[in-house]
Amino acid sequence: xxxxxxxxxxxxxxxxxxxxxxxxxxxxxxxxxxxxxxxxxxxxxxxxxxxxxxxxxxxxxxxxxxxxxxxxxxxxxxxxxxxxxxxxxxxxxxxxxxxxxxxxxxxxxxxxxxxxxxxxxxxxxxxxxxxxxxxxxxxxxxxxxxxxxxxxxxxxxxxxxxxxxxxxxxxxxxxxxxxxxxxxxxxxxxxxxxxxxxxxxxxxxxxxxxxxxxxxxxxxxxxxxxxxxxxxxxxxxxxxxxxxxxxxxxxxxxxxxxxxxxxxxxxxxxxxxxxxxxxxxxxxxxxxxxxxxxxxxxxxxxxxxxxxxxxxxxxxxxxxxxxxxxxxxxxxxxxxxxxxxxxxxxxxxxxxxxxxxxxxxxxxxxxxxxxxxxxxxxxxxxxxxxxxxxxxxxxxxxxxxxxxxxxxxxxxxxxxxxxxxxxxxx
Amino acid sequence: xxxxxxxxxxxxxxxxxxxxxxxxxxxxxxxxxxxxxxxxxxxxxxxxxxxxxxxxxxxxxxxxxxxxxxxxxxxxxxxxxxxxxxxxxxxxxxxxxxxxxxxxxxxxxxxxxxxxxxxxxxxxxxxxxxxxxxxxxxxxxxxxxxxxxxxxxxxxxxxxxxxxxxxxxxxxxxxxxxxxxxxxxxxxxxxxxxxxxxxxxxxxxxxxxxxxxxxxxxxxxxxxxxxxxxxxxxxxxxxxxxxxxxxxxxxxxxxxxxxxxxxxxxxxxxxxxxxxxxxxxxxxxxxxxxxxxxxxxxxxxxxxxxxxxxxxxxxxxxxxxxxxxxxxxxxxxxxxxxxxxxxxxxxxxxxxxxxxxxxxxxxxxxxxxxxxxxxxxxxxxxxxxxxxxxxxxxxxxxxxxxxxxxxxxxxxxxxxxxxxxxxxxx
Numbered sequence: 001x002x003x004x005x006x007x008x009x010x011x012x013x014x015x016x017x018x019x020x021x022x023x024x025x026x027x028x029x030x031x032x033x034x035x036x037x038x039x040x041x042x043x044x045x046x047x048x049x050x051x052x053x054x055x056x057x058x059x060x061x062x063x064x065x066x067x068x069x070x071x072x073x074x075x076x077x078x079x080x081x082x083x084x085x086x087x088x089x090x091x092x093x094x095x096x097x098x099x100x101x102x103x104x105x106x107x108x109x110x111x112x113x114x115x116x117x118x119x120x121x122x123x124x125x126x127x128x129x130x131x132x133x134x135x136x137x138x139x140x141x142x143x144x145x146x147x148x149x150x151x152x153x154x155x156x157x158x159x160x161x162x163x164x165x166x167x168x169x170x171x172x173x174x175x176x177x178x179x180x181x182x183x184x185x186x187x188x189x190x191x192x193x194x195x196x197x198x199x200x201x202x203x204x205x206x207x208x209x210x211x212x213x214x215x216x217x218x219x220x221x222x223x224x225x226x227x228x229x230x231x232x233x234x235x236x237x238x239x240x241x242x243x244x245x246x247x248x249x250x251x252x253x254x255x256x257x258x259x260x261x262x263x264x265x266x267x268x269x270x271x272x273x274x275x276x277x278x279x280x281x282x283x284x285x286x287x288x289x290x291x292x293x294x295x296x297x298x299x300x301x302x303x304x305x306x307x308x309x310x311x312x313x314x315x316x317x318x319x320x321x322x323x324x325x326x327x328x329x330x331x332x333x334x335x336x337x338x339x340x341x342x343x344x345x346x347x348x349x350x351x352x353x354x355x356x357x358x359x360x361x362x363x364x365x366x367x368x369x370x371x372x373x374x375x376x377x378x379x380x381x382x383x384x385x386x387x388x389x390x391x392x393x394x395x396x397x398x399x400x401x402x403x404x405x406x407x408x409x410x411x412x413x414x415x416x417x418x419x420x421x422x423x424x425x426x
Numbered sequence: 427x428x429x430x431x432x433x434x435x436x437x438x439x440x441x442x443x444x445x446x447x448x449x450x451x452x453x454x455x456x457x458x459x460x461x462x463x464x465x466x467x468x469x470x471x472x473x474x475x476x477x478x479x480x481x482x483x484x485x486x487x488x489x490x491x492x493x494x495x496x497x498x499x500x501x502x503x504x505x506x507x508x509x510x511x512x513x514x515x516x517x518x519x520x521x522x523x524x525x526x527x528x529x530x531x532x533x534x535x536x537x538x539x540x541x542x543x544x545x546x547x548x549x550x551x552x553x554x555x556x557x558x559x560x561x562x563x564x565x566x567x568x569x570x571x572x573x574x575x576x577x578x579x580x581x582x583x584x585x586x587x588x589x590x591x592x593x594x595x596x597x598x599x600x601x602x603x604x605x606x607x608x609x610x611x612x613x614x615x616x617x618x619x620x621x622x623x624x625x626x627x628x629x630x631x632x633x634x635x636x637x638x639x640x641x642x643x644x645x646x647x648x649x650x651x652x653x654x655x656x657x658x659x660x661x662x663x664x665x666x667x668x669x670x671x672x673x674x675x676x677x678x679x680x681x682x683x684x685x686x687x688x689x690x691x692x693x694x695x696x697x698x699x700x701x702x703x704x705x706x707x708x709x710x711x712x713x714x715x716x717x718x719x720x721x722x723x724x725x726x727x728x729x730x731x732x733x734x735x736x737x738x739x740x741x742x743x744x745x746x747x748x749x750x751x752x753x754x755x756x757x758x759x760x761x762x763x764x765x766x767x768x769x770x771x772x773x774x775x776x777x778x779x780x781x782x783x784x785x786x787x788x789x790x791x792x793x794x795x796x797x798x799x800x801x802x803x804x805x806x807x808x809x810x811x812x813x814x815x816x817x818x819x820x821x822x823x824x825x826x827x828x829x830x831x832x833x834x835x836x837x838x839x840x841x842x843x844x845x846x847x848x849x850x851x852x
Contacts, residue, residue: 152581154582154584155577155581158584160589161589161643161645162589172634173634173635208598208599208600213586216585220586220587
């Protein structure tokens with residue numbers, strides 16, 4: 001045991017092999033819609049376009065993010081920046097609502113709006129993708145669009161009575177109906193991604209207002225959205241922050257799901273993936289915003305420990321979906337994005353706390369991803385496995401699954417393992 | 427006693443005499459700065475310009491409001507609209523901050539910015555004045571400026587953690603220092619005027635977003651800013667709504683005041699003028715926003731009753747400044763704007779509750795205003811009297827005293843008395 005047993009170099013080698021020989025090559029030959037512009041995001045298990053062509057704000061914005069981030073990491077010889085640029089141009093030309101302002105939810109392949117809903121989740125990814133592209137391209141227009149979206153979220157989605165943000169709006173920014181339409185709920189998911197978006201916008205702009213709003217949404221997450229005893233994430237809330245049983249919504253973004261679930265999941269339920277994602281994104285925000293990281297490390301550690309104890313499948317490998325705030329997992333499928341976020345988070349924990357338990361957690365998920373989740377011959381990750389590692393869904397990309405989690409995770413792991421390796425050899 | 431004793435016609439005659447033979451004539455020959463544009467707002471007790479020329483956002487925006495409202499009431503044969511128009515043009519040309527957005531706090535006579543602070547109080551009056559001018563002129567550009575200011579207040583002054591609005595910002599919208607600089611406080615005064623502004627903007631625009639924000643600020647006022655037992659207004663708060671002893675601020679707008687008051691007024695203190703102004707403005711908002719007025723009438727009545735019981739000087743006439751939430755007045759000077767707002771409020775109460783007590787209250791203040799407060803030979807109101815009706819200050823207009831309270835009150839009284847008279851003769 002101890003530091004000598006941690007094979008940072010071996011893990012880094014596997015990460016880099018996957019990133020540079022499989023994942024980035026896949027997104028070099030896939031993704032860009034060379035016919036209509038923007039991104040094509042539907043590929044089957046063989047990496048063949050399925051024929052579906054609906055363009056979702058989430059996937060367009062996330063692709064802009066992922067290609068820009070890959071370029072900023074030094075890869076692609078300008079090709080990824082070019083991919084991001086044409087995605088940015090498509091977005092501005094077709095997704096922007098000139099009448100009501102804000103970004104539409106979906107368009108057809110050529111950019112004709114299909115669902116003009118203004119979802120805060122989608123607006124947050126527009127801010128995230130546009131600010132990343134602004135930093136990659138140094139295009140002041142991209143930053144302007146990111147700032148415009150930010151101000152629109154403040155003015156049109158802000159709840160000036162209770163704080164925080166409304167999430168589900170019609171095309172004209174009036175609130176959607178309650179229940180499965182989401183017009184009466186707030187969620188940790190959306191507020192976490194607003195933190196991520198405002199932080200990245202501040203990194204691009206340096207403006208005090210962006211920093212203040214990032215700090216405020218952090219305070220919302222920490223004071224309203226964590227379990228008071230366990231520190232793990234609660235999912236959904238009334239406008240005035242009373243926790244609610246989490247239900248599924250008509251406008252989905254995680255997966256195609258049945259929405260006939262008026263009762264919802266039990267209140268004693270938390271998402272391992274969201275918890276660890278909140279942990280490392282919060283750490284990143286504290287650094288970018290120049291806050292005292294030490295203030296947040298106990299909270300971050302609680303999130304990581306919960307995943308380590310209950311979320312990781314120590315028998316078959318990987319991370320389960322959901323479970324109670326204290327006790328074994330209940331939803332034991334293994335989805336791709338939770339694996340991706342746990343990899344980043346466990347390496348964050350290794351660097352923060354220098355404890356072998358987190359390295360063991362990392363290695364567990366690393367092996368599961370490398371040996372099971374990745375579709376190596378094609379280059380991307382499968383979306384879903386059962387608890388005993390049976391493949392449940394097999395597409396490479398879809399309306400809501402794209403390269404944001406996978407590329408970001410591999411870039412994070414490469415950078416973090418490189419740094420750990422440098423630290424270890426010093 | 428009873429309805430027959432209420433001489434609506436006699437009161438209306440006096441109001442109309444003052445409005446049409448004194449007040450509006452004064453503001454026909456005073457106010458507009460024919461040399462530099464905008465408004466000149468410094469006049470001594472004889473109505474002579476004092477030579478002071480600093481232009482304050484409050485007075486410029488309030489003049490735009492008052493001239494527009496007088497025009498909308500059918501007066502001035504276009505001269506008041508023209509006065510408002512040149513004020514609008516001066517404001518846009520000189521008060522708008524192109525770099526940081528928002529309206530400066532003061533300029534010199536020719537429009538060079540002096541204090542570039544971005545105070546939410548001032549922004550709210552810009553919205554109020556611009557939306558009134560938009561309705562008077564039907565100029566779509568005026569409405570656009572009002573909407574732009576509204577969105578800026580949401581995005582730059584909104585507290586997305588606790589709800590409500592920050593109030594004291596530097597030129598670049600960073601919060602001012604705490605204490606007398608106001609950077610750590612919220613107030614009923616500012617939130618009441620935001621309700622007034624958002625309501626008027628909705629009246630001009632019909633946009634659902636403006637309606638929603640007006641409703642939200644009403645809910646803030648009613649759930650955060652009233653005494654839980656007495657229903658009277660609390661003055662100042664921490665960001666998370668804990669009542670604070672009210673202190674004076676460096677940036678003043680009510681009067682020139684000494685700001686060496688770190689301790690502040692006792693917590694058991696409320697403003698008769700703000701309470702009754704909140705009452706009738708809330709009633710007006712409920713009507714404009716098409717809310718159920720009945721929901722609010724008990725709250726409105728409590729505000730009016732408190733003023734009737736403790737605020738009105740039944741011995742010498744008029745309304746005192748401030749006092750405890752239950753008990754006799756403590757600050758017993760009589761300032762002009764509280765008289766103006768009490769007149770509108772007591773007539774509102776007569777119409778709402780048909781109770782002679784409110785008519786008696788109205789008549790008391792009406793007589794005090796007509797016999798003492800108004801400087802009849804000049805046409806405007808004196809600013810301040812002592813409890814025994816000694817004149818304490820004698821200017822007709824100043825950096826923060828202008829025609830908004832007086833003209834609005836006389837227009838309100840004229841319209842309300844006319845309606846009461848029609849109802850009584852039916």
